[in-house]
Amino acid sequence: MEEKNFYRDAKVEDINSILKEASSEKLPQSEKVEEVGEENVEPSQSMENDKESRKPTDLKESNNNFFMKTYKKGDIITVTVVKVEPNGVYVSAGTKEDIFIPLRGLTNHAVSSASEIVKIGDKIDVMVLKNGPNMVLSKKMADNVKKYELLKEKMQKEEPVKAKVEKVIKGGLLLDIDRVSAFLPQSQVGLRKGETLDSFVGKEIDVHLLEVEPKVKRVIVSRLKVIQEEKERVRKQMLVNLKKGEIYEGVVKAVLDFGVFVDLGNGVEGLIRASELTWGRRKDPHEVLKVGEKIKVRVLSVNLDTEKISLSLRQVKPHPWEEVEVKYPIGSTVTGTVLRIHPFGVVLELEDGVTGLVHISQLDTKHIDKIENFVHVGDKIQAKVMSIDKENRKMKLSRRALLQDGIS
Incomplete structure (x- = not known):
């Protein structure tokens, strides 16, 4: 009963005194309680005033400033197209305001309107050219970076690429690989009979990438390697197509004591052993054939693993004894x-x-x-x-x- 009367009859001054004493003696408390004055007797009114002072616009601005993204020059970021105009587009990059990218910053290609390149809602990669309040972005530069990365990947995989010959320059040819300039040295052109550097201008050719340096924008290519690979492909295909017992035409490439090497075409060579030159007694190969002579030979065997081909000159015709009685x-x-x-x-x-x-x-x-x-x-x-x-x-x-x- 006495405790109830104490709390009922307690004054504000007494409560403040007790709280101060508890704070100074570090008595256990469940939560921090601010001093209570006569002006705090109506707490509901104070809270209403505080809510009115914190306006929604201030909270939104505070949140935007806290969560606003920051970038540095050279970053490749993904943005969303929010507006398309003939001379450029506005994109959202997570910054306070949308950023405008002019048409020249979108592509290297000749277009009349940005709508030919992107549409609202597209997510595109862009490069940060300038950071800060007046941020400058470029899709064209980001595309170029990606192109160099793709070329470097193809070089590592040794994949050929298509290129258009722009013009003849000192030491070789200037090529265009999807709007990336490349240099083809004359030593890597692989000129065939009747071909000149000028004869390539305006044509599309296949090349291999020898060097890709994005930092200095240097790309060096080779057509010779493509030609060599094509020759090798044709050579291997011919090896596969050679049939035992079939007769082929060839040219004598070398005459040695043990036999004769014959070029069957496309870089495929076979050997006629001395014993297969004539039906009669074994003769010196130099007595039978000469280098450069065109002959017909019969395939005796083909080893695809070792790529060795055994040929016969004498078996092109029937054995003489077949017609001896005639x-x-x-x-x-x-x-x-x-x-x-x-x-x-x-x-x-x-x-x-x-x-x-x-x-x-x-x-x-x-x-x-x-x-x-x-x-x-x-x-x-x-x-x-x-x-x-x-x-x-x-x-x-x-x-x-x-x-x-x-x-x-």
Whole structure:
């Protein structure tokens, strides 16, 4: 009862005194309580006055100043197009006011209105050229940066790009790659027969990027590398297309002791081993073919892993023995070269791959003791065809029969 009467009969001065004492003695309190005076007896009125003093416009301005974005020169930022006019656009960049970008800051291309480039609501990347109250932005510059980044990425991936030749300059050609200038050195043009630097002006060509330096705006390219890659592609395709057993035309590129290298075209070369040059006895390759000579060859094998091609010159035509009975019928007279001399007779070569044996008893009508005293290797003699064994590729010849027939 006494406590209730105390709070009921307490005065304002007494309450202030108690609060001050509690503060000085650091007594526990649930919250900080401001001094209560007679003027605070009506707290609701004071709060109403405070609300009126804090106007919404002041709060909005305070928030804008606190959350306003700041940028530095050279930044690439994303903005939203809020208004499009013929001579430029207004964009929202998170700043206090929208920023105007003139037409010349939007693109390098010749356009009559900004509406040809963007529309309201588009989000575009721009570069900060000047920061502060009068911020200057450029979509064109941001696009250029992105173009250099794209070119650098293509260079790293070794991807070719298309370029238009603008003009001939000192040391090479000036190119345009999507509004980015590039230099093509004359040593990297890869001029073919009949081509000149002037013949490229105005044309679109494929090039490889050799160097991309955005800071100094330097781009160096090569057409020669593209040509080399195309040649390699065609060469590999031809390797794949070569078929075993097929006949191809070629040009003799080199003649060596062990064989002949033949250019089949498009940089593809094959080897004819000495044993595949003729059907007959093995000859020195230099006796058979000459450098630059055009010939036909048959493909014996193609190894795509090692890219080695085996060719044959002799197998372009059927083996001579296939037609021997037609060319050298029994009873006909033939002329041959002494190829080998044996104790039992002489081997005559009628043509590459076709030989016949003249037995010692068939060399002359007289008895011969030693063949070497009668004929020598390389001598040419005539003989009569006596028999043909096509299956075993054997032919019997007789010089004696001719002598008996009265043919010397």
